[in-house]
Amino acid sequence: MAAYIQRLHHISLHVSSADKISRELVSKFKFNLFAARLQDKSRQFAFKKGRAVFVVNERPNLGKTRLNERHEPNLEDFQAGKLNRESLSACLYDVTPHYSVDTVANVCFEVENVQRSFHTLRQLGCTFLVPPTTVRDDGGAVTYSVVKSIVGNVCHTLIDKSEYEGGFLPGFKLVGDARKDEEDATCPVTHFDHVTYACPRRFTHSVMDWYEKLFGFKRFFIGSGEDPDEGFVLDQEGIGLRLTAMEYWKCSEKGLTLPSAHQREPDCKFVIAESLPEQGRNQVDQFLQQHRGAGIQHIGLYTDDILSTAQSMSRAGVSFFCPPPAYYTEVGKQQEIVEAGHSPELLSQHGILLDTDLQDTEGTRDKTQGHERRYLLQVFTRPLFSEDTFFLELIERRGASGFGEGNIRALWKSVQTYMEKEEKNNNKNNQTLQSAKG
Numbered sequence: 001m002a003a004y005i006q007r008l009h010h011i012s013l014h015v016s017s018a019d020k021i022s023r024e025l026v027s028k029f030k031f032n033l034f035a036a037r038l039q040d041k042s043r044q045f046a047f048k049k050g051r052a053v054f055v056v057n058e059r060p061n062l063g064k065t066r067l068n069e070r071h072e073p074n075l076e077d078f079q080a081g082k083l084n085r086e087s088l089s090a091c092l093y094d095v096t097p098h099y100s101v102d103t104v105a106n107v108c109f110e111v112e113n114v115q116r117s118f119h120t121l122r123q124l125g126c127t128f129l130v131p132p133t134t135v136r137d138d139g140g141a142v143t144y145s146v147v148k149s150i151v152g153n154v155c156h157t158l159i160d161k162s163e164y165e166g167g168f169l170p171g172f173k174l175v176g177d178a179r180k181d182e183e184d185a186t187c188p189v190t191h192f193d194h195v196t197y198a199c200p201r202r203f204t205h206s207v208m209d210w211y212e213k214l215f216g217f218k219r220f221f222i223g224s225g226e227d228p229d230e231g232f233v234l235d236q237e238g239i240g241l242r243l244t245a246m247e248y249w250k251c252s253e254k255g256l257t258l259p260s261a262h263q264r265e266p267d268c269k270f271v272i273a274e275s276l277p278e279q280g281r282n283q284v285d286q287f288l289q290q291h292r293g294a295g296i297q298h299i300g301l302y303t304d305d306i307l308s309t310a311q312s313m314s315r316a317g318v319s320f321f322c323p324p325p326a327y328y329t330e331v332g333k334q335q336e337i338v339e340a341g342h343s344p345e346l347l348s349q350h351g352i353l354l355d356t357d358l359q360d361t362e363g364t365r366d367k368t369q370g371h372e373r374r375y376l377l378q379v380f381t382r383p384l385f386s387e388d389t390f391f392l393e394l395i396e397r398r399g400a401s402g403f404g405e406g407n408i409r410a411l412w413k414s415v416q417t418y419m420e421k422e423e424k425n426n427n428k429n430n431q432t433l434q435s436a437k438g
Ligand SMILES: O=C(O)C(=O)Cc1ccc(O)cc1
Pocket: 196, 243, 271, 273, 283, 284, 300, 378, 393, 403, 404, 407, 408, 411, 412
């Protein structure tokens, strides 16, 4: 029996300095800082846009602790009393990973009963980094526990907020104006649509099995003709990518059973990306190298109006990946965009990609039959941290629930071009440095 999830609560970033990313989340991505927890040695900030919540954890300043003296806290340490309260509380509702680069490392889920989930998952072999722990303030009590996932440095905090009436979580102080979120109509981001992992080769099956067995996730097919074992494979024209997707449903029923089909409401999807060796170095390998291991490569933010959101973010300084200009003038694509009621010129200004969901539209292409055309629009930002690792995506779905093959190809090519340019620049800078030294 799995430990079913009620809903995604927030996603945590772990960074060496919170200032830059916090400023950018607010000024560029239009998130609102709404809660904070400030300690002597650590700072945590919570940002909200619709139901999407990011918590930025600043790595605590461990003073003179030498690197080789630090290690990940674990349950045995905790039970043996070796973990001091400070190292636990430095980063409330999370662990304090001593990760060498900035990273997005925790997807926090609400569950009905943390103690029960803890026992279920422990029996299934899970490693817990924080055992069920209760935190209180004037708003009530919250119980949480942190489980290590099978993917790189990713952890999941499981949290029960049913006895809590405060604005966020005990220990956090509310800041700013909570109503501001509703005023910003130009950026209608509503929730996290999906989280994409970058994983080493041949690791996808283990990841799928883990999430299925422990949390009741179910596979769904990204494209027609997807092989159940191989996943959705793009393996030509320089693209070497294996994608597999899974989802879970918001589970609000009492008890442990999965909601019946008609009660199922999907929450955030999870995508696993693996690179294929035949097509040369690529963005997944680049992530694994720069991030120093598997992890969260990007997060899709759902918006009701991608054009307005991209315009507004772009004006505020967000850089998006743009496909080659030919993408928007190619006859087939131009027609597809126009038929979907969009303007190729406007989409091209921000690099917005459009893809028709072929799987869903079989037999429903003709609008005169009364069927709506199903498509999705996506645009991808440049990496957020100083390493080329994590980025954000905006996604607007018009009936399409999967991912578009054409969009994935276009994204792949634009990232590839960017990587090659960066590499050239780095080489040039190195040469300049060398000749200056010489
Ligand atoms: O299309 C999407 O939004 C995906 O999430 C699929 C994907 C995953 C990894 C890549 O490097 C490129 C595309």
